[in-house]
Amino acid sequence: MIIREIQNFSLSRIADSGQCFRMNRLDGGTYRIIAFEKYLEAKELGDSRFSFSCTEDDFQNIWTEYFDLSADYRILHTLVPPDDHFLLAAMAYGHGMRILNQDPWEVMVSFIISQRKSIPAIKTAVETLCTNFGTQMTFKDKTYFTFPSAGYIAGLSCSDIGCCSLGYRDKYVTAAAQNVARGDIIFKDLMEADEVAAKAALKTIYGIGEKVANCILLFGLHKANAFPEDTWIKRIIDTEYAGEFPKSLYEGHLGIIQQYIFYYARSREYQDIVAAGRLHT
DNA sequence: TGCCAGGCTTCAC
DNA sequence: GTGAAGCATGGC
Numbered sequence: 001m002i003i004r005e006i007q008n009f010s011l012s013r014i015a016d017s018g019q020c021f022r023m024n025r026l027d028g029g030t031y032r033i034i035a036f037e038k039y040l041e042a043k044e045l046g047d048s049r050f051s052f053s054c055t056e057d058d059f060q061n062i063w064t065e066y067f068d069l070s071a072d073y074r075i076l077h078t079l080v081p082p083d084d085h086f087l088l089a090a091m092a093y094g095h096g097m098r099i100l101n102q103d104p105w106e107v108m109v110s111f112i113i114s115q116r117k118s119i120p121a122i123k124t125a126v127e128t129l130c131t132n133f134g135t136q137m138t139f140k141d142k143t144y145f146t147f148p149s150a151g152y153i154a155g156l157s158c159s160d161i162g163c164c165s166l167g168y169r170d171k172y173v174t175a176a177a178q179n180v181a182r183g184d185i186i187f188k189d190l191m192e193a194d195e196v197a198a199k200a201a202l203k204t205i206y207g208i209g210e211k212v213a214n215c216i217l218l219f220g221l222h223k224a225n226a227f228p229e230d231t232w233i234k235r236i237i238d239t240e241y242a243g244e245f246p247k248s249l250y251e252g253h254l255g256i257i258q259q260y261i262f263y264y265a266r267s268r269e270y271q272d273i274v275a276a277g278r279l280h281t
Numbered sequence: 282t283g284c285c286a287g288g289c290t291t292c293a294c
Numbered sequence: 295g296t297g298a299a300g301c302a303t304g305g306c
Contacts, residue, residue, distance in 0.1 A: 018287055019287090111287075112288095112289095114286090114287050114288085115286090115287080115288040115289060116285085116286055116287090116288055116289085116301080116302090116303095117286055117287085117288095117303080117304075117305095118285075118286040118287090118304075118305060118306085119286085119287075120286095120304080120305060120306090121286070121303075121304045121305060122286090122287080124304070124305090125303090125304085165302085165303060165304065166302085166303085167301075167302030167303050167304090168289090168290095168300090168301050168302050168303090169288095169289090169301095169302080170302095172289080206289090206290085207288095207289065207290085208289085209288060209289050209290085210288090210289095211287070211288060211289090212287090212288070212289085215287070228287070229287095230287040230288080231286080231287075231288085232287070233287085262287070266287095
């Protein structure tokens with residue numbers, strides 16, 4: 001167990017932000033994160049202090065990068081025009097949001113599964129996949145399952161993974177696994193490639209289109225400028241920005257901007273504003 | 282019970 | 295190249 005003081009960091013907002021599906025709130029306000037075959041419990045203690053159930057080495061080598069703790073998000077506030085009331089409200093509402101640096105294979109499968117599913121349904125499907133095909137591990141007295149490897153999934157058929165509520169996406173998951181297991185897709189190479197080339201490579205996989213490719217770039221491949229446009233983002237661009245979002249203002253930071261918008265757009269707070277007919281613009 | 286969900290592929294045209 | 299149809303299943 002270690003204690004850290006961290007500014008601009010919110011476990012609850014990250015957990016509820018729809019970018020990761022194996023971070024869950026436990027009783028007592030502790031969050032359980034399973035990633036990179038590790039199990040972590042994290043808790044906000046107040047005054048920007050947090051506890052983490054890991055060693056100093058794991059915090060330095062795994063979780064600092066995972067939570068993107070080296071990045072300074074404050075610069076974003078200097079980029080937003082004072083009359084963009086929607087984005088200013090979204091950034092205030094999402095204070096403490098981070099873009100996680102997750103395992104790209106897990107991100108790939110999770111967001112293939114995500115298409116036309118609700119976030120709770122995605123979580124259920126991902127967890128079922130892990131329980132059935134991951135490796136059972138223990139952390140102290142806790143049992144958990146790792147995310148199954150591409151090599152393992154590649155050896156399964158669509159009917160094998162039919163127990164995971166994937167629906168028509170089962171064939172997409174097996175196709176992706178075979179691509180990665182064969183070495184057609186090498187994540188390390190994609191991290192070093194530019195965003196355009198990496199996205200093009202991802203989109204060659206059956207079942208990965210523009211939106212899922214952008215999610216993989218942003219959450220799995222450290223491409224901070226990727227801008228996934230799902231139904232929520234498109235709706236906001238239509239209603240708050242007259243169909244055109246000023247991306248050029250946020251060059252290099254579009255990923256976190258997108259995440260603030262997504263998180264706020266789905267919130268009760270904003271839904272109430274919409275219901276009352278009081279858009280920000 | 283019915284509707285909707287962090288979209289994609291396929292097929293007309 | 296563009297637009298519409300079809301898709302499996304869980305959660306609310």
